[in-house]
Every structure is written in structure tokens, then in C-alpha cells.
Amino acid sequence: MLKILKYSFYDLMRSRWSYVYFAFYLLLGVVLLFLNNDLSKAVITLMNVIIILVPLIGTIFGVMYYYNSKEFTELLLAQPLKRSSIFLGQYLGVALSLSMSLILGLGIPFMFYGLFKSSAIWDFSLLLITGTFLTLIFTALAFNIALSNENKIKGFGYAILLWLFLAVIYDGLFLMTLIMFEDYPLDKLSLVGTMLNPIDLSRTLILLKLDISALLGYTGAVFKQFFGTNFGLIVSFIMLTVWVVLPVLRITFKAKKKDF
Amino acid sequence: MVTIENLHKKFGKNQVLSGVDLTITDGGIFAVLGPNGSGKTTLIKSVLGMVIPNKGTITVLGEDIKKNSDYRHKIDYLPQIANFPSNLKVKELIKMIKDLRKSTTEDQRLIELFKLEPFLDKKLGNLSGGTKQKVNIVLTFMFNSPLIILDEPTTGLDPISLIRLKDLIQTEKTKGKTILITSHIMSFVEDISDEIVFILEGKIYFKGSIQKLKTKTNQPDFEHAIASILTDNHA
Amino acid sequence: MKHLFSFIAAILMASSTIAQTIEVCKSCPISSLKDAITQAKDFDTIIVKKGTYKEYNIIINKPLTIIGKKYPVIDGELKGEIITIISDNVTVDGLFIINVGTSYTEDYAAIRVQKSKNFFIQNLVLEKLFFGIYIEKSRDGKVFHNKIIGDAVEEYNSGNGIQLWYSKNIQIEHNFVQHVRDGIYLEFSDDCLIKNNVSTLNVRYGLHFMFSNDDTYQNNTFENNGAGVAVMFSKRIKMYQNLFKENWGTASYGMLLKEINDAEIIGNIFEDNTIGINIEGSNRINYKHNTFTNNGWAIKVKGACYTNKFIENNFLYNSFDIAYNSNVNDNEFNKNYWSNYTGYDLDKNGIGDVPYRPVKLFSYIVNRTPETIILLRSMFIDIIDFSEKVSPVFTPDDLLDNNPQIKKLTW
Numbered sequence: 001m002l003k004i005l006k007y008s009f010y011d012l013m014r015s016r017w018s019y020v021y022f023a024f025y026l027l028l029g030v031v032l033l034f035l036n037n038d039l040s041k042a043v044i045t046l047m048n049v050i051i052i053l054v055p056l057i058g059t060i061f062g063v064m065y066y067y068n069s070k071e072f073t074e075l076l077l078a079q080p081l082k083r084s085s086i087f088l089g090q091y092l093g094v095a096l097s098l099s100m101s102l103i104l105g106l107g108i109p110f111m112f113y114g115l116f117k118s119s120a121i122w123d124f125s126l127l128l129i130t131g132t133f134l135t136l137i138f139t140a141l142a143f144n145i146a147l148s149n150e151n152k153i154k155g156f157g158y159a160i161l162l163w164l165f166l167a168v169i170y171d172g173l174f175l176m177t178l179i180m181f182e183d184y185p186l187d188k189l190s191l192v193g194t195m196l197n198p199i200d201l202s203r204t205l206i207l208l209k210l211d212i213s214a215l216l217g218y219t220g221a222v223f224k225q226f227f228g229t230n231f232g233l234i235v236s237f238i239m240l241t242v243w244v245v246l247p248v249l250r251i252t253f254k255a256k257k258k259d260f
Numbered sequence: 261m262v263t264i265e266n267l268h269k270k271f272g273k274n275q276v277l278s279g280v281d282l283t284i285t286d287g288g289i290f291a292v293l294g295p296n297g298s299g300k301t302t303l304i305k306s307v308l309g310m311v312i313p314n315k316g317t318i319t320v321l322g323e324d325i326k327k328n329s330d331y332r333h334k335i336d337y338l339p340q341i342a343n344f345p346s347n348l349k350v351k352e353l354i355k356m357i358k359d360l361r362k363s364t365t366e367d368q369r370l371i372e373l374f375k376l377e378p379f380l381d382k383k384l385g386n387l388s389g390g391t392k393q394k395v396n397i398v399l400t401f402m403f404n405s406p407l408i409i410l411d412e413p414t415t416g417l418d419p420i421s422l423i424r425l426k427d428l429i430q431t432e433k434t435k436g437k438t439i440l441i442t443s444h445i446m447s448f449v450e451d452i453s454d455e456i457v458f459i460l461e462g463k464i465y466f467k468g469s470i471q472k473l474k475t476k477t478n479q480p481d482f483e484h485a486i487a488s489i490l491t492d493n494h495a
Numbered sequence: 496m497k498h499l500f501s502f503i504a505a506i507l508m509a510s511s512t513i514a515q516t517i518e519v520c521k522s523c524p525i526s527s528l529k530d531a532i533t534q535a536k537d538f539d540t541i542i543v544k545k546g547t548y549k550e551y552n553i554i555i556n557k558p559l560t561i562i563g564k565k566y567p568v569i570d571g572e573l574k575g576e577i578i579t580i581i582s583d584n585v586t587v588d589g590l591f592i593i594n595v596g597t598s599y600t601e602d603y604a605a606i607r608v609q610k611s612k613n614f615f616i617q618n619l620v621l622e623k624l625f626f627g628i629y630i631e632k633s634r635d636g637k638v639f640h641n642k643i644i645g646d647a648v649e650e651y652n653s654g655n656g657i658q659l660w661y662s663k664n665i666q667i668e669h670n671f672v673q674h675v676r677d678g679i680y681l682e683f684s685d686d687c688l689i690k691n692n693v694s695t696l697n698v699r700y701g702l703h704f705m706f707s708n709d710d711t712y713q714n715n716t717f718e719n720n721g722a723g724v725a726v727m728f729s730k731r732i733k734m735y736q737n738l739f740k741e742n743w744g745t746a747s748y749g750m751l752l753k754e755i756n757d758a759e760i761i762g763n764i765f766e767d768n769t770i771g772i773n774i775e776g777s778n779r780i781n782y783k784h785n786t787f788t789n790n791g792w793a794i795k796v797k798g799a800c801y802t803n804k805f806i807e808n809n810f811l812y813n814s815f816d817i818a819y820n821s822n823v824n825d826n827e828f829n830k831n832y833w834s835n836y837t838g839y840d841l842d843k844n845g846i847g848d849v850p851y852r853p854v855k856l857f858s859y860i861v862n863r864t865p866e867t868i869i870l871l872r873s874m875f876i877d878i879i880d881f882s883e884k885v886s887p888v889f890t891p892d893d894l895l896d897n898n899p900q901i902k903k904l905t906w
């Protein structure tokens with residue numbers, strides 16, 4: 001698997017898309033720092049951008065890579081290699097190269113701006129960790145979609161739809177549910193609702209950093225335990241890991257069953 | 261070498277293989293024939309584990325392939341359509357495959373044999389179909405495995421390369437290997453194969469030597485023998 | 496000449512009465528504070544030397560100066576009130592008072608001033624207390640540089656650090672109050688000055704006003720209290736340059752204003768509070784040059800509040816800048832800096848060309864269904880906030896800052 005990971009990674013490093021994403025994040029970092037003139041504020045803006053953009057890029061790029069590397073996959077399939085290692089290797093190749101574009105693209109401008117001397121370094125690290133998690137999750141989801149759909153157009157369609165659903169529509173439905181049942185105690189429901197969507201989950205991690213004052217204004221005991229202690233942080237990270245593991249398991253499962 | 265029992269495979273509603281029983285003995289060249297869509301490639305891919313059968317068992321070298329995928333290291337496989345990552349150079353591709361499977365020096369001889377030296381530094385996307393097929397052949401034959409499976413090996417080859425390929429297959433046979441071939445070129449099949457497996461509508465219709473086929477169909481030559489099977493069955 | 500003579504005579508006379516000093520120590524002829532007070536004449540000075548004195552119900556009924564050397568301990572052994580001042584012109588300085596009795600019927604204090612004038616309480620350390628310094632019906636006194644450390648956990652069985660009741664013109668400066676119910680509490684007390692105090696970790700409020708008028712508090716720090724400062728039913732209170740920090744919790748505010756009129760709130764800093772200022776039924780208040788940083792809600796307005804002015808304040812990175820629970824507005828917002836402002840300044844005059852709307856639709860939703868707070872910063876919320884911004888339905892239509900600043904304000 002590591003060998004396949006290596007070749008996928010090389011393959012991606014060769015393709016111009018990795019550079020496009022790297023350049024994009026670099027530009028984003030530079031522009032935000034230039035506009036805000038303030039590291040902390042730039043980090044806040046970035047957090048808002050990251051939780052929407054990283055999933056979009058992860059899904060689109062994942063689906064694209066899968067369809068584009070069909071030949072490579074076929075070549076590998078002709079070799080005596082384990083199926084699961086072929087697909088996991090490719091998946092990790094994509095996810096890692098995307099994460100690297102993200103970390104380097106954002107890290108470099110912030111480093112030059114004096115990140116290490118700033119108090120924003122923890123927020124920034126959290127941002128990069130969250131971004132990496134989201135990349136891992138959404139690339140895995142993209143691979144799932146692509147593995148289940150031979151038709152490219154359909155695959156892309158589902159990928160965009162998935163992103164749109166998790167980034168926007170889900171929250172809309174969530175909000176409506178909460179308002180509809182406002183007479184009942186809702187703190188458990190709202191936390192569970194958050195756990196079920198990786199974008200919301202990452203958002204909570206960011207809320208824990210930026211909006212803890214507002215979150216503590218709410219009365220619910222479960223809420224309080226979740227946001228008032230490290231419990232929330234730990235649970236969120238566990239759930240993010242689950243969100244990586246489940247789709248990856250499905251990749252191996254699907255890959256084993258598929259005919260080529 | 262390979263034993264197939266009661267193999268069934270369905271793609272959606274399309275029943276491709278329906279109860280194939282086949283035993284391939286050690287040593288010799290076996291040609292798998294049949295009209296388009298009869299299930300040749302599916303059969304081969306089942307042996308390779310690329311297609312998961314709905315029913316039936318396949319044993320390669322005495323091991324059930326469902327249980328363990330290690331048997332694949334003993335098979336060299338030449339896929340039907342040579343699809344390679346287009347931004348890779350020929351040299352890099354060979355190096356990569358060697359890295360993924362195992363080290364070998366056989367590639368040098370094969371590259372010389374098929375006169376591929378001038379293409380080594382070219383990207384695979386810029387190669388002609390025939391050259392790609394030559395690269396494909398090099399990749400397949402450079403490992404010394406007891407079972408070789410060739411899916412349409414002649415596609416796009418010029419006559420000289422075809423002769424070289426035949427020679428290559430013959431040498432491999434003399435080493436005592438088992439070779440499984442599918443092809444549409446009847447003269448090629450007639451030239452090299454020891455035994456024929458004819459698939460029709462997802463079943464083995466005939467298995468035996470060419471001579472036996474000619475006798476069975478009462479035809480003087482191989483091509484007509486095949487044609488008569490097809491017309492008889494469609495009539 | 497005659498004048499001079501009488502002046503010298505007066506000094507001699509005075510010194511013969513004032514200059515007398517009584518020492519109290521364990522091995523001295525007088526070994527208790529109570530005895531010293533009984534034996535002392537008016538305007539005497541009592542010096543209490545280092546040691547532990549187990550006394551309570553000490554009543555100071557004549558003008559005396561009591562000075563502790565190296566912090567002698569007055570231990571009330573939880574039996575009741577420790578020192579009660581019922582005379583004018585009393586000074587108490589440098590005592591370490593512990594173990595005040597707790598009662599549900601009487602407000603025992605470490606030191607109480609009753610119906611007295613010109614008192615001066617300074618450099619005391621109070622621990623294990625019920626009420627700390629309790630000043631009732633007194634005037635013209637000073638409470639300076641005391642350290643009050645309680646161990647309050649619940650509101651119902653704890654007392655206040657410094658309490659003023661029906662008192663006038665008291666100065667409370669440089670005190671340090673921790674872990675009591677209310678750090679400093681003023682009820683029916685006017686014209687007081689509360690300055691440079693640090694009030695932290697209190698169960699209820701750092702500072703609490705009830706029915707008190709014309710008071711000033713400035714340069715104080717209120718950190719980590721149940722709520723920072725509560726100003727209720729009072730008029731003309733001046734609040735200058737205080738720091739309100741990390742007052743976190745469900746009903747937690749940096750400042751709570753309830754039925755307050757004509758106050759001035761200038762130059763304060765509100766940082767990391769759940770709610771910076773919670774305003775209910777308060778009118779004609781000037782908010783100027785305040786900085787609100789990283790609060791959940793910078794300002795939450797409930798009920799009817801009229802003609803308040805919010806001018807030249809900094810609103811920095813608050814989850815919500817302003818929350819209203821109705822859609823009528825009679826308050827003025829002008830020339831503030833809002834870090835959430837996304838407009839532009841084409842004519843480069845330092846003022847944004849588009850007005851800023853500090854009330855978001857989402858704050859209205861959260862007000863209605865608090866659990867929805869979990870959707871903060873979601874893209875969906877941004878979208879509905881944007882649509883509300885374009886055409887306000889639920890939030891006050893005229894609540895606008897027409898001159899939002901482009902750069903953070905400095906004064």
C-alpha cells in the first residue's frame with residue numbers, strides 16, 4: 001500500500017492541480033493577511049472559509065482523481081496487488097497531497113507574518129488539524145461516490161450534492177427541527193445533530209475556540225459539560241476520527257466486491 | 261494448474277457465465293475462443309480475481325482463490341486494452357512495476373527484442389497503440405511466473421513483432437509454463453495453441469485439440485470449423 | 496500675641512489628651528483589645544502587637560485610632576460579629592480578622608460601622624467571614640486597601656465583602672475582594688466613589704448597586720464573577736474605565752443594567768464575557784469609548800430602553816454585537832468601529848460608505864430557541880443573516896450605524 005501511496009502521490013505532485021490548490025491557499029493566506037493586517041482576525045476569517053472550502057475541494061478533487069486515474073488503477077489491478085491496498089493507497093495519496101497543499105499554502109504566509117511569536121498559533125494549529133480532518137473525510141466520501149458510480153457525470157453530480165447538503169441544506173433542516181421542537185429539551189438533540197455532520201463537527205471545534213463566551217450562555221447541562229470542559233474537544237476529535245474511519249472501511253469493502 | 265467448477269457470473273440482468281467447468285493442466289498453450297460477448301474476458305478476470313463470481317469455485321495451483329490472493333504472484337497477466345497513466349514515461353512505468361512486484365533483469369532483453377529503446381524516455385500518452393502493446397508485453401513477460409494469461413495479445417502488433425511474440429510464447433512453453441490466451445486471430449491461435457476452449461453463451465462448448473475440433477465439425481480447416489459452430493448454433 | 500498663646504495652650508491641651516498611646520500584647524498589662532478600648536480616652540491610639548486575640552463583639556464607642564503592628568489576628572471563633580464602630584472619627588488599621596459567625600437571622604460582619612461619621616478603615620485582611628465590612632447609616636468615611644477573601648459557594652448562606660446601606664459620601668479604594676457573595680454592595684447609598692478595586696471570583700456580583708444615586712465607580716477590575724456589575728434601580732451612576740472580564744455562565748454579564756436612568760458608561764473594557772452589557776428598561780445612558788472584545792453578546796437589550804446613545808465604541812470579534820428582543824428601536828448607534836463590518840470606504844474618509852446593521856437575524860432566532868446557538872457560523876446562517884440584512888423583517892429596521900468606522904478607534 002505504501003508503494004501505491006508513493007506513486008499516487010508522485011503522480012499528483014506531477015499534475016498541475018496540486019500546484020493550483022497550493023497556489024490558491026497561498027493566495028488566500030496572503031490576501032487575508034493583507035486585508036486584515038491582524039493575525040487573529042485573519043485566522044477567524046480563515047476558519048469560516050476553511051470549513052466550507054476544504055470539503056468542496058476534497059470531494060471534487062477526490063472524484064476527479066478517481067475517474068482520471070482509471071488507467072493507473074487498471075494497470076495496478078493487473079498486478080498481483082491487494083485490492084484494498086490499491087484503493088487505500090490512491091485515497092491516501094490524494095488526501096495527503098491535498099492536506100499538504102493546505103498546510104503549506106496557508107502555513108507559509110502565516111509563518112512569514114510571525115505566527116510563531118503570536119498567540120494565534122493554537123487557533124491556527126486547530127485550523128490546520130480541522131482542515132486535514134475534513135480533507136481526509138471528504139476525499140474518502142468522494143472515493144465512495146466514485147466507486148459506486150461508473151458514470152462520471154453522475155459521480156460529479158452526487159459529489160456536489162453531497163457537499164451542498166452537508167454544508168448548507170443540513171443546517172437548514174437542523175435549524176427547522178430545533179425551532180419546531182423548541183418546547184422540548186433540545187441540548188442532546190442539537191449535539192447529536194452536530195456529530196452527524198462532519199462540517200458541523202469541525203464548526204463546533206472552531207466555536208469552542210472563538211465563541212466559548214456565547215456558548216456558555218445556554219442553560220442545558222449537557223451543553224455545559226460539552227462546551228465547558230475538554231469533553232467537547234475530545235468527543236469532537238473522536239467523532240472526526242470515526243468520520244474518517246467509516247468511509248475508508250466502506251472503500252475497502254466496496255473495492256473487494258467490485259468487478260473490473 | 262487451474263480448475264474451474266460451476267462458475268456463474270451475472271452483470272446486472274446480463275448472465276455472462278452460466279456454469280463453466282474447466283480444468284487446465286500443467287504445461288501447454290490453451291486458447292480461449294468464442295464470439296464477442298461470450299464471456300472470455302470475464303472468465304479470465306474471474307481466474308485473476310478481478311471479477312467476483314456469483315457462484316462456483318476456482319482453484320489455481322491447488323488453492324481456492326477466494327481464500328488467499330497470494331496465488332496472483334504466480335500469474336503474469338496481459339490486459340486486453342493497454343491503458344497506462346499517460347503522464348508516465350515508459351522507463352518509469354517499467355521501474356514502477358518492478359518496484360511493485362519484484363526485481364528482474366529480464367526487461368532489458370525484452371526491450372531489445374521489441375526494439376523499444378528509442379521510446380524509453382517518451383511519455384506513455386504519446387505512444388501509438390502498437391508500441392503501447394509492446395510495452396504491455398514487456399511488462400507481462402519480464403516476470404517468470406508459472407501461469408501466463410494473455411488477453412488479446414496481438415492487438416496492434418506489426419508482423420515482425422507478432423513473430424517475436426509467437427517465439428516468446430513458444431520459449432515460455434518449453435520452460436514448462438502454462439499459457440492461457442484469448443484471441444480473435446484464428447491463424448495465430450492455430451499456430452501456437454495446443455488445446456482450444458470454446459465458450460458459447462456462457463458455457464464451455466468444446467475443449468480439446470484443433471484436430472479434434474476439425475473432426476467433430478467435419479471441416480477441413482480451423483477457421484471453417486469455428487464458423488460452423490457459430491452458424492450451427494445460430495441456425 | 497494673645498492668639499499665639501491660646502494656640503500653644505490649645506496644642507498642649509490637645510497633646511495631653513490625644514498623644515496617649517495604649518499598647519496591647521499578650522504579655523502587656525492590657526492583653527485584650529476590649530480592655531484597651533474600655534480604658535482608652537477619646538482620641539487615644541491603641542497599638543495592637545502581633546499575636547492572636549480571641550475576641551468578638553468588640554464595640555468601639557469613642558473616637559479612637561486602632562493600629563495593628565505586623566497584622567495581629569483577631570479571631571472571632573465563629574461566635575458572632577467581631578468589631579462594631581458606633582462612634583465618629585474612628586480609624587482601624589492593619590488587623591487580620593478571621594472567623595466571623597454565620598447566622599441566618601443576623602448579618603454578622605468582620606467590622607461594622609453604625610451611624611458614624613469620618614471613619615477610616617484600611618489595610619485590613621479579612622478571612623473566613625460572613626459579611627466583611629458593613630457600613631450602615633454612616634457618612635464621610637473611607638475604606639482603603641483592604642483584602643477580603645471569603646469562601647462563599649452558595650448565595651443563600653454567604654455575605655457580601657463590602658456593604659453600604661443608607662450611607663453617603665463613602666470612598667472605597669484599592670480593595671481586593673474575592674469569593675464572597677457580592678464583592679461590593681451599595682443599597683440606598685449616594686455620592687460614593689468606588690475606585691481601583693479588584694473584585695473577582697464572587698458568587699453573585701463583583702459590584703452591586705440598588706436604589707443608589709450619584710455614585711461613581713472607576714478603574715476597577717471585575718473578573719470571573721457570577722456577573723461583573725449589577726446596577727439596578729439607580730440614577731446618575733458614572734462608570735469609567737473599568738475592566739469586565741471573563742464573567743461566564745448562563746446568567747452572566749459583564750454589566751447588568753436594570754431600571755437605570757441618566758448614567759454614563761465611558762472608557763470601559765468588556766472582554767470574554769457571555770454578555771458584555773445586559774440592558775433592561777434603562778434610559779438616557781451614554782455609552783462612549785468602550786471596547787467590547789470577544790464577548791458572546793456585546794450588548795443585549797431587553798424590554799423598553801429609550802434614547803440611549805452608543806457612540807465611538809469598539810466592537811471586536813464578538814459572537815453577536817447587539818441583540819434586541821423586539822423590533823422597535825429608539826437608541827442611537829453612531830461612529831462605532833465594528834470588526835464584523837464588511838463594507839467599503841471608497842471616498843477614503845475613514846467612514847464606511849454603507850451603514851452597518853449590528854443586529855443579526857440569528858441573534859433573534861437564538862433568543863427564541865437557545866439551542867440553535869450550535870449553528871453559529873454555519874453557512875446557512877450566514878445566508879439567512881444576509882437576506883435579513885437586505886430586507887429586515889424581524890430585526891429593527893432603523894437600527895443602523897450610519898457612520899461605521901473603518902479603523903479601530905483609539906482615544
